[in-house]
Amino acid sequence: MAGTVRRACAAFSAALVVTILAASLAAEERNVIFATTTSTQDTGLLDALVPIFQKKTGYFLKVIAVGSGQAMALGERGEADVLLVHSPEAEKRFMDRGFGIRRRVVMHNDFVLVGPESDPAGIRGMKSASWAFKAIAAAGVLFVGRGDNSGTDVKEKKLWRIAGVSPEGQKWYQQTGLGMGHTLRVTSEKSAYTLSDRSTYLSMKRVVDLAILVEGDPDLMNVYHVIQVNPAKWPKVNAKGAQAFADFLVSKGAQELIANFGRERFGTPLFFPNAVR
Amino acid sequence: MDLVVQGIVRAAGLLASGDREILEITLLSLRVSGGATLISTVIGVTLGAAVALNRFPGRNIAVSLINTGMGLPPVVVGLWVTLFIWRSGPLGDLGLLYTPTAIVVAQVVIAAPIVTGISLAAMQNIPEKLRFQILSLGAGRARYLALLVREARLPLLAGVMAGFGGALSEVGASIMVGGNIRGYTRVLTTATVMETGMGNFEVAIALGFVLLVVAFIINYVLTSIQQRIRS
Numbered sequence: 362m363a364g365t366v367r368r369a370c371a372a373f374s375a376a377l378v379v380t381i382l383a384a385s386l387a388a389e390e391r392n393v394i395f396a397t398t399t400s401t402q403d404t405g406l407l408d409a410l411v412p413i414f415q416k417k418t419g420y421f422l423k424v425i426a427v428g429s430g431q432a433m434a435l436g437e438r439g440e441a442d443v444l445l446v447h448s449p450e451a452e453k454r455f456m457d458r459g460f461g462i463r464r465r466v467v468m469h470n471d472f473v474l475v476g477p478e479s480d481p482a483g484i485r486g487m488k489s490a491s492w493a494f495k496a497i498a499a500a501g502v503l504f505v506g507r508g509d510n511s512g513t514d515v516k517e518k519k520l521w522r523i524a525g526v527s528p529e530g531q532k533w534y535q536q537t538g539l540g541m542g543h544t545l546r547v548t549s550e551k552s553a554y555t556l557s558d559r560s561t562y563l564s565m566k567r568v569v570d571l572a573i574l575v576e577g578d579p580d581l582m583n584v585y586h587v588i589q590v591n592p593a594k595w596p597k598v599n600a601k602g603a604q605a606f607a608d609f610l611v612s613k614g615a616q617e618l619i620a621n622f623g624r625e626r627f628g629t630p631l632f633f634p635n636a637v638r
Numbered sequence: 639m640d641l642v643v644q645g646i647v648r649a650a651g652l653l654a655s656g657d658r659e660i661l662e663i664t665l666l667s668l669r670v671s672g673g674a675t676l677i678s679t680v681i682g683v684t685l686g687a688a689v690a691l692n693r694f695p696g697r698n699i700a701v702s703l704i705n706t707g708m709g710l711p712p713v714v715v716g717l718w719v720t721l722f723i724w725r726s727g728p729l730g731d732l733g734l735l736y737t738p739t740a741i742v743v744a745q746v747v748i749a750a751p752i753v754t755g756i757s758l759a760a761m762q763n764i765p766e767k768l769r770f771q772i773l774s775l776g777a778g779r780a781r782y783l784a785l786l787v788r789e790a791r792l793p794l795l796a797g798v799m800a801g802f803g804g805a806l807s808e809v810g811a812s813i814m815v816g817g818n819i820r821g822y823t824r825v826l827t828t829a830t831v832m833e834t835g836m837g838n839f840e841v842a843i844a845l846g847f848v849l850l851v852v853a854f855i856i857n858y859v860l861t862s863i864q865q866r867i868r869s
Binding site for chain 1: 641724725726730733735736817818819820822832834835836837839
C-alpha cells in the first residue's frame with residue numbers, strides 16, 4: 362500500500378520536474394528582469410514604454426515594481442538585470458561596491474510636500490522643505506512616511522536630518538511600509554502630511570484630498586538613473602538584455618515619449634527627460 | 639460613498655464591454671489556480687489516504703503538521719518559494735521566478751495541505767468495517783483505494799473546493815513569486831492590489847467582483863456534482 366503511494370508520488374514529481382525544466386529552458390535568454398521604483402509603474406509610464414521596447418527588440422521585460430532600496434537589493438544579489446531607481450546616494454554606494462556597470466541619467470522631476478488643504482502646521486508656500494519639516498514637527502501634526510527604504514523614503518529621512526529632527530518613535534510620525542500610491546491614500550484618510558514624487562501625486566490627485574504645500578526647493582530634486590547589474594558578479598545576469606533596455610531608455614524615441622507622457626491626462630508632463638542633449 | 643457607487647457603475651461598464659485585459663487576467667487566474675488545485679488534489683488525496691490508512695511511528699506529528707499546513711500564511715510561502723527559485727537559490731537554474739509556473743508552485747504549497755487535511759479526515763471517517771469488508775472481498779490495492787475515494791467523495795470534493803478557494807484568493811505569494819507582470823503574471827488578486835494602490839478604485843471593484851463571480855461559478859459546479867452524487 363505505502364509502496365504504491367510512494368511510487369505514484371515519485372513518478373508524479375518526476376513528471377512535474379521534467380515539464381517545468383522543458384518549459385523554462387526554452388525562454389531564458391529572452392527574459393530581462395527589470396526592477397524599478399513604484400512611481401514609474403503607478404503613473405503608467407512603464408505601460409507606455411515597455412510594449413514599444415518589447416516590440417522593437419523581441420526581449421520580454423519582466424517589470425518588478427518595488428522601491429529603489431529593494432530594487433538595488435535585488436541587483437546586489439543578481440536577481441535583477443537592470444534597474445531604474447531614484448536614490449542617488451544609495452546608487453553611488455551600489456556602484457562603488459561594484460554591483461552596477463553603467464549608471465546613466467534618464468529623467469527627473471521633483472518631490473512635493475503635500476498635506477490637507479487646511480494646512481494645520483502652516484507650511485504653505487515655504488521655500489525650504491526642511492523648514493517645513495521643522496514646522497510640522499513643532500506643530501505635532503501627523504506625518505506619514507514610507508519607511509520602506511525607497512528613494513522617496515531616503516529623501517524624506519535626509520530632509521529630517523537637515524531639519525535636525527528625528528521623527529522615529531514620535532507620536533505624530535507613522536510609517537506605512539507601502540508604495541507611494543497607498544501611502545498617499547493613507548495620508549489623505551488621516552489628513553496628514555507626506556513627501557511624494559510629483560508624478561505619483563498628480564496621478565492620484567483625483568482620489569486624494571491633498572494639496573501641494575511646498576515645492577521648488579532645490580533639495581526636492583528627484584533624479585532617475587538606469588543601472589545595469591554587473592554580470593561579472595553574477596554570471597546569470599542577462600547582460601545583453603539589460604544593455605538593450607538601458608540603451609532604449611536613453612534613446613531619442615523613449616526620451617521624447619517621456620517628455621510628452623502625462624500631458625494629455627494631467628495637463629503637464631510628469632517626468633522631464635535628461636539623457637538627450 | 640459616491641465613489642463606491644461610481645465604482646460599481648464603472649465596474650459594470652467595464653465588465654459589460656468585455657474589457658480584454660480583465661478577461662485575460664481572469665483566464666490566467668483560472669489557469670494558474672485551477673492547475674494548482676489539480677496538482678494539490680493529486681498530492682492531497684494520495685497523501686491524505688496514505689496517512690489515514692496506515693499506522694506508523696510519528697503519525698500524530700505528521701497529522702499535526704498537515705493540520706498546521708492548512709493555515710500556512712501565503713506571504714511566508716511566497717518568501718520561501720522565492721528563496722528556493724531565484725537565481726541564487728537551489729532551483730535557480732530553472733529560471734522560475736516571476737513566471738506563472740512559480741505562482742502555481744506557491745499555490746500548490748498553500749492548497750495541497752488543505753486538500754490533504756480534509757482528505758485525511760474524510761478517509762479516516764470511513765468505517766473500519768467497510769474497509770475490511772472491501773479487502774475481504776478480494777479487492778486489489780488499486781480497487782480498494784478507488785472504492786474508498788468513491789465512498790469519501792463528498793468530503794473529498796469539499797476539500798478540493800477549499801483548496802481552490804485558498805489558491806484563487808491568496809495574494810501574498812502571487813505578488814512575490816509572480817511579480818504582477820502585466821500580461822504575464824498579473825492575476826485577479828495582484829491586479830486588485832495594484833489598481834487600489836494607483837487609485838483606480840472602479841477597476842479594483844470590477845476585479846474584485848469578477849473574483850467573487852468566478853469563485854461562485856466554480857463552487858456551484860463542484861457543489862452540483864457533489865450533491866448529485868448524494869441523491
